[in-house]
Amino acid sequence: MSLSNILEDWSRYRKGHEQGGFHDYEHMWGMAIDLNKCIGCNACSVACYAENNLPVVGREKFSKGQAMHWMRIERYWDEPDLGDDRVSEFNQHGANFIPMNCQQCNAATCEPVCPVAATYHTPDGLNAQVYNRCIGSRYCSNNCPYRLRFFNFYSYYEESWPAPLEMQLNPDLSVRDKGVMEKCTFCVQRIRTVKDKAKMENRPVADGEAMPACAQTCPTSAIVFGDLLKHYDPDTDAPETKVVKTWRAHQVELRVTRQNKQNPDLRGYRVFEGLNTDPCVMFLERVREV
Amino acid sequence: MSNKVNRRDFLKIMGWGGVGATLAGCDMPTTVTLEEGKEEVTSYMIPEEYVIPGVGVYYASTCQQCPAGCGLHGRVREGRVLKLEGNPESPINRGRLCQMGQAGVQAHYNPDRITRPMMRKGSGLTTVSWDEALTHIQSKMEGVSGDRFAWFTDTVSGHQAVLMDAYREAVGSSRHYVHEIINNSVSRQVNQDMLGDPQPRLRFDKARVVLSFGADFLGTWQSPVHNAVEYAAFREAPRGVLVQVEPKMTLTGANADLWVAVRPGTEGVFALAVANALSAKNPAMLDGLPDKAKQLVRRYDIKKASRITGAAGEHIVKTAGWLAERSPSLVVAGASAEGHGHGYDTVAAIMLLNVILGNIGETIEASGAFPFPQLVARTGGTRDVMDFAKALDNKELDAVFFRGANPVFTAPESLGLRDKLGKVGLKVAFSQFEDETTRLADVVLPMYSAMEDWGTHVAAYQAGQAVIGIQQPLMQPLYEQTRGFGDVMLSLLKMRKVPGYDGYADYYAYLRDAFSALPDSLKNGASNDEFWASALQRGVLEVATGGGSLTAKVVDFDLPENPASEGAYTLVPSARLGLWDGRHANIPWLQEAPDQISKVVWDSWAEMHPRTARKLGVKTGDAIKITSANGSIEANVYVYKGIHPDAIAVPMGQGHETYGRFAKGRGVNPVKILALNTDGKTGELAHHSTQVQVSKTRVRDSMVIFGGSETQLGRKIVATVTADVYERTEGEA
């Protein structure tokens, strides 16, 4: 019956990643972000503004939480450092910085709630947002545990880019209008350019060829970006990508809700993976001497 | 439909149904299409080589957002520069950029640029033609000679500096004031005296321990991107330890393994106490030091130092322990150590650690002599602006040309520059924006942006391989009435009939000629045209520097018995990667990028320790009034434990009275109320020594802080491991 078909389909979709993946993925773009190297300098965030036509919303709208930073640096203080200063006088171990961009979850909580399928998973393993399809229900941002979806409450193009600032806009992606949800795309326009180029030259995409703006500019190279599916191929002798190497070195696996590491001291982890979101971004724990 | 439909199922079905309906919709013949013939298509007259519409092309240039001189790649499409990236060929930034570099395009496309030359007629500035402006300058300058003329600039280098010198020498003046409020002039002097090299090369990548006294080397110190690149290597296994000692947490401090708060002005005591602790374990370390230095080291045992600095004794012991165990190390001093009446002595005490730890020649290397002395950077600090004010007082100047620097904003109000400048007959501003200084000028010459102009740049801090950075236009000028700095200088030189410049049609021709005149050893057998083309393509030109060596001479220094001030609070005018000294306050991306530490946007704030806040009865978000002998400012409070209770920190950069729509009337400028204390030995402004009174005041608009929670609330967002675990799992094995 139709309804049971749908429900079965649906359940297969939701649990697909446990059975080896729902899609025949061409790529699965992912990241490894080393918090031992991240210095919280904001270069990635501003590079993202430059690459992705992100509007500057101004002080008032920022105060209402309407800032549009797809890549943001979160800063946390250690718990004791916020308590009574007679117990811990100074913040001895500095700040906890973490760059947060869309985690490109394989079991994304934002996708199934979209009433018009404006957000979906691409064969590249990306959590896509199709702007011209979005009707602005905001269910997706409601459902994102990382708060990494951003809604255009206004038409920003008039005030954010007073002439001639609009000449800087990147023609490779849309300027989003009022009522549209948007999010980090792993700079899909750059990936697209690289894939098109590789296709024109009849060759596979090389590791390091596709590079989002944040990873490109990171002064400490804390962000490693690449294809999580490109393991060592004995047939073609193609080497595994740097990102696969990093994930493997830290024994972090996709498609699990809890990592079962042989060596639990290894630093790799995914934020909130217990929520079964299966993110494609792995972080390496921050290191402190004491 | 026999199944029972609950709400969840219903939502799911609605979802699928929606898909069907909407996707089918795109097949309908009624789907919107675009109207034809509404837009024009631009075609080229003659196609540019390499230009394919729809394809971005990268051109190399040099970043002008701060004096570090990073190499750029600008992505250009259809004649517009869209995005800046680091140039991997540059040994300074190795393909990386900081947020200020990324925002270079917004300085270029800024809506508040000056687009026409202006002259003061009556009380206001009136638009004039270039001819009128230049003729006016020339006729006024005919009556000026000798030291009655001066340049007043920020850091300049390369062939622009050569032309500035040529003009200055033609007038017969020896005055060139260089002003940077974010500087390391005191350290340069100490380095010169101790090492014989004002700006040695520092190897963060080689060091196993870095002990930094207020040097925000990841944020605003020397060459931030280069330092960050080396920092990444420093943090790889075997992982280096970073100890940061300062009164207010900088970006570097936020990344330290051990952050130590000290009372403002006591950094030297902490350094001597570390030396004391080191020598207690290994007395031979002090061998060869002058007796006075030995006495100073012995004077500060841990207990005494702890009392003076306010730092825990165990932190001194721990720091000394790391320095003793791991080698090589590197000890550096920055703004908070330099900015006191005893700044030179503090830095000398800090550098003493490098001597006794044997770091000189290890992690501190000789920079070597740059083979073209006429191109090297003219750097400066704050002494020049005070000399300048003195010269104005004595009516020694008839004409001043300003470029880059904005002293009316970045010098203390009590210098009185605003009024004193009125006494100068001719003030010419070579400027892109109407800043506080430009507004007072008699003639305003609108300059090309960094994306439109030609230039060569030699960074003050040369990272390893010394280079000349080449700046080339990344697009056509946006405005017809703006001109390149070099072009204007050539016009002025020609108008003054200075011999030797008639042959150059423009600055480009001058640069071509200058490159042809470079020694053959740089050209590798290439023709002049090939050499120029390859230099442009690569964006950097490597030059060999003479070897050079460092001395390890301990200079005579002394610290006051108890350098900390009593009673009042000390104002820390903190430098911030982003707005810098205020020159980037007109860039919306940088205004909207939260401060790394406080996460405040679009505003100024005052940082305060919880103990101080309790004493004053304020909490985060409340407003306070900070009063020095020279005025007062108001700001909202940000309370946290990254600051010493005796210090109040207000970041520089905001508080512009003009400077365009994004900067004007936003926040406050702490530099304004600084006292005119100076460092006893170098004469630099003691910018970290202003005593202030703080009081709670009326509520102003609350500041905007980005983010929700200040802690992780027990969630695993940023997880931390200790270094021994890291070494065990990822160390060299």
Place this chain on the structure above:
Amino acid sequence: MFNTLQLPSGHITHRGARFVNRFLTPSLFWLAVIALVLGSGAARAESGVPNAVPPVGTHKGDDVPQPIEFPHNTHADVNQINCMYCHTYARRSKVAGIPPTSKCMGCHSVIATDKPRIKKLTEYWENKEPPPWRKVHDVPDYVHFTHEKHLKRFVFDNEGMQVENVAEVCAFCHGEVKKMTVAHKVKPLNMGFCRRCHEANEGPFDCWKCHK
């Protein structure tokens, strides 16, 4: 609406099949209906392009006044000039490009210099300003369309295809421009038009392939 959901999920073999299965099956039904209504262009077309099913759909475009009434027919039909001779970027970029004025003048500084249209062109050339051509074929800003990959698929990587016949591939989306003077839009260039062709020729189906 719900009855369409009873369609069995068929086995579509090309890439993205599962995606099609999941999201598009209902609309495939409508597609079939529409294709029937339109008389199944795929079967009817007599295209000189091998291994290709031309897209289906028509559009009645407005007249677009151009600064010079450029006769495509004289160039492409009478004189048999290859489209890519003038629209030279098509095989290298997303956009085909309007030829630079210097390219026009390459021939017309000696050919037909006395004709009124050429005199007008020469005037533009001497004033150093390109003629303000008006756009006829355009897609919305949220669409990523690239000429180079379509040319690769249908011309350069297409076995049995002669590059001289490229006009037939261009005609898929632009109509028979070589029979026109100034170009007219005769194809709808909307999403349905694109999608039908992608389906028939097994093009990619991912939303983000074309939407940006």
